[in-house]
Amino acid sequence: MTTTLPGLPRMFGRALALRCPRCGSRRTFVRRWFGKHDRCRTCGIRWRREEGSELGALTMNTILTFGALAVGMAIAFVATSPDIPVVPVVLVLGAIAIVMPIVIYPFTYTVWLAFDLRVHPPDPAELADAAAAVAGAAAPAGERVRSSEDA
């Protein structure tokens, strides 16, 4: 287990592939689409590294969704002006507003973790905690719990 972090582009690349930004494993904290394990199941890093980690992911989700709506609105206006079909445009933008946050949900957490790890690199205590959690999960009792979560 390495204690040095990969570079930011690599961590973002991993995050965008729903891998752990720190270790690159697919067995990370993402559980199905909306669920989360407390930690990456491979390297043990916690995604909730401090109070407010959800807020970072939520903010990113909101900004990206509003950005997509703004781009969609601009495209619709430019493509159809001056006879803008208001109802279809509103329906499409409404669908984007509902679907986009769902689609990008787990990515906002992995990308936010990549950003957070870069801004606040884990200290030795956090790394030791992560390593201990992984070692504990490898024990027979932990194995049973982990496999039931994977189901």
Ligand SMILES: [Zn+2]
């Ligand atoms: Zn990891």
